Amino acid sequence: xxxxxxxxxxxxxxxxxxxxxxxxxxxxxxxxxxxxxxxxxxxxxxxxxxxxxxxxxxxxxxxxxxxxxxxxxxxxxxxxxxxxxxxxxxxxxxxxxxxxxxxxxxxxxxxxxxxxxxxxxxxxxxxxxxxxxxxxxxxxxxxxxxxxxxxxxxxxxxxxxxxxxxxxxxx
Amino acid sequence: xxxxxxxxxxxxxxxxxxxxxxxxxxxxxxxxxxxxxxxxxxxxxxxxxxxxxxxxxxxxxxxxxxxxxxxxxxxxxxxxxxxxxxxxxxxxxxxxxxxxxxxxxxxxxxxxxxxxxxxxxxxxxxxxxxxxxxxxxxxxxxxxxxxxxxxxxxxxxxxxxxxxxxxxxxxxxxxxxxxxxxxxxxxxxxx
Numbered sequence: 154x155x156x157x158x159x160x161x162x163x164x165x166x167x168x169x170x171x172x173x174x175x176x177x178x179x180x181x182x183x184x185x186x187x188x189x190x191x192x193x194x195x196x197x198x199x200x201x202x203x204x205x206x207x208x209x210x211x212x213x214x215x216x217x218x219x220x221x222x223x224x225x226x227x228x229x230x231x232x233x234x235x236x237x238x239x240x241x242x243x244x245x246x247x248x249x250x251x252x253x254x255x256x257x258x259x260x261x262x263x264x265x266x267x268x269x270x271x272x273x274x275x276x277x278x279x280x281x282x283x284x285x286x287x288x289x290x291x292x293x294x295x296x297x298x299x300x301x302x303x304x305x306x307x308x309x310x311x312x313x314x315x316x317x318x319x320x321x322x323x324x
Numbered sequence: 325x326x327x328x329x330x331x332x333x334x335x336x337x338x339x340x341x342x343x344x345x346x347x348x349x350x351x352x353x354x355x356x357x358x359x360x361x362x363x364x365x366x367x368x369x370x371x372x373x374x375x376x377x378x379x380x381x382x383x384x385x386x387x388x389x390x391x392x393x394x395x396x397x398x399x400x401x402x403x404x405x406x407x408x409x410x411x412x413x414x415x416x417x418x419x420x421x422x423x424x425x426x427x428x429x430x431x432x433x434x435x436x437x438x439x440x441x442x443x444x445x446x447x448x449x450x451x452x453x454x455x456x457x458x459x460x461x462x463x464x465x466x467x468x469x470x471x472x473x474x475x476x477x478x479x480x481x482x483x484x485x486x487x488x489x490x491x492x493x494x495x496x497x498x499x500x501x502x503x504x505x506x507x508x509x510x511x512x513x514x515x
Contacts, residue, residue, distance in 0.1 A: 175383060198382065200411060202375075203403030210372035210404075214379020217342075217364070217506045219513060222379075240368035241376075245502040308499075 154262070155322040160290045161186035164252075164315070165194075167294030168223060171301050174198065175215050177208035178225035183254040183320040188225070205230030209237030213247045223250045223301065228257070228273040229266075231312070238310050239280065248304035248311075252297070255286070255314040277312055284312040287319050327421045327484040328353045330464045331392070334419075337472065338362070338390065342380050342509065345392040346373045348428030349488030350421060354392065355496075356489065361508040365494070365501055371401030374408065374418055381413035384509070388415050388472070395422040395436045395443060402446060408477070409451030417471045418479045420447075425486035444481040452479050459483040 165187050168176070175198045176191050178184060191199045198220075202208045205226045215222035226234070231253050242249045257263075257270020277284045283303065287293045296313055304311045327350065335357045343363045345351045351365040366373045377391035398404070398420055408418065424437035435441040444457040454476055456467040464482050471478035 177379075200378075200382065200407070203406050204401075206372065207375045207401065207404055207407055210369070210375025211379035211382075213372075214376045214381075215383050217376075217502075217509055218380055218383035219506075219510055220383045237369050237372055241366065241372055244368060244498055246499040247502060 156183055156186055156320060157322050158186055160293075160319050162190065163290045164293055164297070164319075165190040167297040169194075169197070170294055171221070171223075171298040173221045173223050173301065175220045175222040176200070176225060177202055177211045177215075177222065179203075179205050179208070179227070179230050181227040181230070181254055181256075183256070183315065184225050184227070204233060206234040206237040209234050209241055209249065212249050213241055213245075216247055221301070223252055223297070225252050225254075227254045228314075229269040231273070232269055232276065235276070235280070238282075242310050243280075246308040248308050250297075250301045250304040251310060251312045252300075253312050253314050254320065255316050258317065260317050273314070280310075282310050282312050283307075284314055286314045286316050288316050290319060293319060325459060325461050325464065325482070325484050326487055327423065327482075328487075328489070329461050330421065330482055330484065332357060333461060333465050334390075334468060337468065341388045341390045342384070343390045343392065344373045344377045344380070346370065346394050346397045348492075350392050350394055352489045352492055352494070355494050359494070359496060361504045364505045365496075367498060370397045371404070373397060374404045375401065377416055377418065378404070378408050378411065378413065381416040382411060385413070385415060387509075387512070389413075389417070391416070391418045393418060393420045395420065395424060395434045396426045398443060399435055399441075402450075405447050405450035405452060412452075412477045414476045416477050417468075419468075420479065420481045421484050422481055423484045423486040427486050427488050431486060444479070447479045447481070452477065454478040456480045457483075
C-alpha cells in the first residue's frame with residue numbers, strides 16, 4: 154500500500170483553494186503526505202491533537218474566531234469524537250467541515266480497520282450528518298469547497314469521506 | 325474556599341476577555357453575576373472547554389482567553405493539557421476548579437478526592453511551565469493577577485469546596501449563546 158503523493162497534493166490544493174487557513178488533525182497514514190504539506194505552508198495554521206474529540210472544540214474556537222477551518226481525521230477518530238460532535242457542534246449550531254479518511258472499506262487488507270469502516274456510513278446517517286464520498290482527484294477540490302460552504306450555511310457538521318480510490322496508488 | 329467566591333473575584337476582570345466555562349455549577353455561578361456576550365457556557369461535551377479556549381487563543385492572538393474548567397471535565401480530556409503545552413498560546417489562562425466531585429451529577433467523588441491524582445502535577449508533566457496551585461481566595465486572586473500580568477500561558481488549579489448554587493437555569497438558549505459570542509468577537513475584530 155502506497156499513499157498517493159499526487160492526490161495528497163490535489164487535496165491540499167483543494168483545501169487551499171477553498172480559502173481554508175486553519176486545520177486540525179490527528180495524523181494517520183493516508184493523511185500523512187497531506188499534513189506534511191500543511192506543516193510547510195506558512196499561510197496555514199495546523200493544530201495537531203492528541204485525540205480527535207479535542208479537534209471539535211478547537212474547530213468551534215476557530216469558528217468563533219472567524220477562521221476558515223477544516224478537520225482531518227481517520228474514521229475511527231470520527232467515531233471517538235461523537236459526543237463532541239453531538240453535544241457541542243450540533244447542540245450549539247456550530248459548523249464542522251470534516252475530511253475523514255475512510256479506512257476499513259472496499260479493498261481493506263487490515264482486519265483492525267474493518268469494523269470501523271463497516272459502521273462509519275451508518276453512524277453518519279444516524280447522526281444526521283450529510284456526507285459524500287471523494288473518489289476522483291478531478292472532483293475532490295470542488296467537493297471540499299462545497300462541503301465547507303454547506304457546513305457554514307447549515308451551521309452543522311458535514312463529512313467528506315476520503316476513499317481508497319483517492320488516497321492510495323493503484324496496485 | 326468556594327468556587328463562587330473565586331468567580332466573584334475574577335468577574336470584574338472579565339469584561340474584555342473571552343471566557344469559556346464548563347457546564348453546571350461553574351456556568352451558573354458566572355451567569356448569576358450577570359451574563360455578558362463574551363461568555364460562552366459549554367453546557368455539555370465535557371472536557372472540551374479548554375479545547376475551545378485553545379482554538380480561540382491560537383486564532384485571536386490579540387484577545388485574552390480565560391477557560392473555567394473543572395476536575396471532572398479535565399479528567400475526561402487530559403490530552404488537552406499536552407496539546408495546549410505543545411502550542412503554548414500566551415494569551416490563554418486555564419483555571420481548573422478542583423472540587424474533587426462530580427457535583428452536578430450527584431456529588432460522586434472524582435479521582436482527585438482520593439489524594440492520589442494531582443492535576444497541577446499532570447499539567448506540569450504535560451509540559452506547561454506556569455502552573456499555580458491554590459487553596460485560598462487570597463492566593464487565587466494573586467495567581468490570577470500574576471497570570472494576567474505575566475502575559476504568558478498560565479494554569480491555575482484551585483482547590484474548592486464541593487458546593488454549588490441552589491438553583492439552575494438561564495434565560496439564554498444554547499445556540500443564542502453561540503451566536504452572540506461569535507458576534508461579540510467579530511465586532512471587536514472590526515474596531
